[in-house]
Amino acid sequence: MSIIQLINVSKNIGKSVVLNHINLELDEGRVYAFYGSNGSGKSMLFRAISGLIKPSTGEIIVQGKTLHKDCSFPESIGVIIESPGFWDSYTGFDNLKMLASIKNKITAEDICKAINRVGLNPNDPRKFKKYSLGMKQRLAIAQAVMEKPDILILDEPTNALDEDGIDLVRQIIREEKARGGTVLIASHNKEDVELLADHKFRMKNGQLLNESEDAK
Amino acid sequence: MGLIPVGIKWDISLLLKLLGWSLLLALLSVLRFYPSSASLEDLMISAYGTIDVYAVQTVIPVFMWILPFLVSNFNFGEHIAKQLDRHAVYLFTRTARRKSWLVKQAMYLSHYVIVFQLLLQGSTVLLGYISGLKAASLFTLWEVTIGITALLSLSGILLVLTINFLSLSLSAVVSSVLVLSYQLIALFTAGSLLRVSTAYYTQLKWMPLTQGVYGWQASIFTGTEKVKSYLGDGVRFAGCYMIVAIIVVLLIGLRKINRLDIY
Numbered sequence: 084m085s086i087i088q089l090i091n092v093s094k095n096i097g098k099s100v101v102l103n104h105i106n107l108e109l110d111e112g113r114v115y116a117f118y119g120s121n122g123s124g125k126s127m128l129f130r131a132i133s134g135l136i137k138p139s140t141g142e143i144i145v146q147g148k149t150l151h152k153d154c155s156f157p158e159s160i161g162v163i164i165e166s167p168g169f170w171d172s173y174t175g176f177d178n179l180k181m182l183a184s185i186k187n188k189i190t191a192e193d194i195c196k197a198i199n200r201v202g203l204n205p206n207d208p209r210k211f212k213k214y215s216l217g218m219k220q221r222l223a224i225a226q227a228v229m230e231k232p233d234i235l236i237l238d239e240p241t242n243a244l245d246e247d248g249i250d251l252v253r254q255i256i257r258e259e260k261a262r263g264g265t266v267l268i269a270s271h272n273k274e275d276v277e278l279l280a281d282h283k284f285r286m287k288n289g290q291l292l293n294e295s296e297d298a299k
Numbered sequence: 300m301g302l303i304p305v306g307i308k309w310d311i312s313l314l315l316k317l318l319g320w321s322l323l324l325a326l327l328s329v330l331r332f333y334p335s336s337a338s339l340e341d342l343m344i345s346a347y348g349t350i351d352v353y354a355v356q357t358v359i360p361v362f363m364w365i366l367p368f369l370v371s372n373f374n375f376g377e378h379i380a381k382q383l384d385r386h387a388v389y390l391f392t393r394t395a396r397r398k399s400w401l402v403k404q405a406m407y408l409s410h411y412v413i414v415f416q417l418l419l420q421g422s423t424v425l426l427g428y429i430s431g432l433k434a435a436s437l438f439t440l441w442e443v444t445i446g447i448t449a450l451l452s453l454s455g456i457l458l459v460l461t462i463n464f465l466s467l468s469l470s471a472v473v474s475s476v477l478v479l480s481y482q483l484i485a486l487f488t489a490g491s492l493l494r495v496s497t498a499y500y501t502q503l504k505w506m507p508l509t510q511g512v513y514g515w516q517a518s519i520f521t522g523t524e525k526v527k528s529y530l531g532d533g534v535r536f537a538g539c540y541m542i543v544a545i546i547v548v549l550l551i552g553l554r555k556i557n558r559l560d561i562y
Contacts, residue, residue: 096560133392136560155395162392168385172310185393226389 086111086234086265087132092141094127094289101127102138103289111233114256114266116280118273124289125269126164129236132267133162146233157234161227164238167219171212175222176205179229189230197229198222202251216243224252228259235259235266241275253279313374317415318422320370325422329430331363338435340443342427343420348447349514355490361483364512367419371412371455372462372479377471379404379463387561397556405460405549412455420448446534447513453541454511458482460545464552467559482508489515500533507544510537 087109094102102124109115117125130136131143134156143150145157169178179194195205201221214222220243227235237256241249249272256266256279270276276283285292328346336342347367350360382404391397424444434440458478465474489509492499503509510516516533 130561133388135388135391136562137558156392160392162388164388168387168389170386182389182393185390 085109086146087267088142088144089132090142090144092131092138092143094131094136095139101289102131105141105289105291107284107291109265109267111265112260112263113281114260114268114279115282115284116276117267117269117284117286118271118276119286123286125286126238127289128286129162129164129238129267129269132234133157133160133164133236135164159230159233160236161230161232161234162236163223163227163240164236167223167226169211169219169222169226172210174210175203175207175214175218175225178211178222179226182226183229186230194229197225200228200255201225202247217245217248220244221248221251224255228255231262231264233264235264237266237268239270240268241270241272249275313411314414316374317370317411318418321415321418321422322426324366324370324419325426327363327366328423329426333427333430333432336427336432338440339424339427339432340435340440342432343423343440343443343447344514346423347419347451348443348512350486350490350512352490352494355487355494358487361486361490364486365479365483367415367451368455368458368482369479371415371459372475374415375408375411375459376462376475377466378408378459380466380471383467383559383561391561397559398553401552401556402549404463405552408459408463409456412459413452416448416452416455420444420451443513450511450513450516450534450537450541453538453545454508457541457545457548458508460548460552464548464555467552467555485509486512504533504536504540510540 085108087107089105089107092102092105092107093100105128117128119125127136131138132145134150134154137151142152146159148154148158150156169175170181173181175198176194179198180191183189183194198205201224203218203221203225211219211222220240224237224240227237235256237252240252240256244252253275256268259266266279268275268279325346329342332342332345336345347364350364354360379401390400394400424440462471462474462478465478469477485506485508489499489503489506489512492503493515500515504516513534516537
């Protein structure tokens with residue numbers, strides 16, 4: 084059953100077309116990788132699926148609901164798009180606690196588990212601004228998975244991570260898939276794409292050019 | 300649904316920065332107006348309470364009066380655009396309550412603008428007192444200080460919110476340049492016309508971003524006739540006008556944020 088469906092989605096910003104007639108159907112419980120050069124439209128596509136930008140034309144249906152019509156963003160989604168957007172003067176735990184307070188559906192214990200899962204210490208007294216780049220990225224991943232979303236959207240999730248961190252992210256993606264989650268990743272790292280993706284999509288100039296046959 | 304976090308707490312370094320700016324601007328005012336001030340009230344009105352319409356053609360009085368607004372803009376002009384750029388992805392994939400977030404940001408900005416004005420006017424009174432000036436009447440000093448602080452605060456909030464909300468559509472720099480240029484031109488035009496004839500006040504009092512000039516609104520006698528009153532009870536009008544303008548700007552911002560694409 085398709086969990087995400089894009090029907091003829093285009094997005095224009097000024098005169099430039101950043102998404103060009105995208106048609107896409109993604110099934111539940113699979114990992115989809117999107118690759119392509121910088122500016123090819125991967126992040127824009129992820130923003131559109133996350134409800135952050137409104138398509139100029141076309142429809143995006145997530146879990147049976149049309150975005151910007153039935154709802155303004157998908158109900159169960161975990162997202163990393165570009166650099167981690169936390170609050171500098173709070174600890175990692177407090178940052179996640181603030182974000183979790185919005186939906187109010189997980190406990191402090193769940194937050195600690197998510198932080199432990201990415202190899203950080205939930206009791207670390209350091210403020211976010213003191214974190215290294217790798218730690219910031221790990222916290223971003225904890226943020227995305229902590230509420231056990233049905234859809235996980237990860238734009239360059241292995242950015243700034245060391246080898247251990249990269250292995251950890253790959254492990255988390257596999258675990259999320261095993262849990263039944265649908266994972267969308269954009270990565271420049273070919274190994275990520277080859278190792279993780281059930282299905283690969285290439286993007287160029289806002290177009291979804293071709294798609295591979297199922298890899299796994 | 301729980302609360303929508305804005306991640307804002309009292310920022311000591313920002314407060315110290317605002318205190319530094321306040322002391323510097325207050326010192327400039329005292330150095331500039333001490334010789335011609337007979338009382339603390341005179342100093343307060345000369346500093347940020349009025350724009351001398353008889354010297355307005357030199358632009359300097361307008362520029363000096365606008366300085367605290369430049370400081371406010373320097374510190375807060377890009378606040379909402381920066382917050383959106385930084386936190387919007389994590390927040391607005393969890394909640395659709397963008398309006399509530401924007402109102403909280405507007406409240407944050409407003410309270411710092413008020414704090415800055417309190418520090419600025421407080422510093423001016425303090426430095427004036429240290430320089431040897433006395434109040435002609437404590438009641439008048441209180442009235443003048445409260446009036447100036449209130450009008451400048453409302454004016455500052457209106458300006459900062461306009462720049463911040465405009466920066467949801469334009470770049471923060473372009474928004475600042477547009478709004479501050481407009482304010483400069485509006486004040487210069489109003490001052491110049493008032494110099495020709497005070498009868499223009501009836502029309503000019505409706506010109507946005509000119510209501511913050513206490514001396515153009517108040518009917519108060521400080522002993523040396525510093526305040527020229529153009530309309531008996533203008534302070535109340537100016538206050539109400541700016542409150543309505545702030546609400547209108549806020550409503551426009553709320554309408555915008557709900558439709559905003561987050562890149």
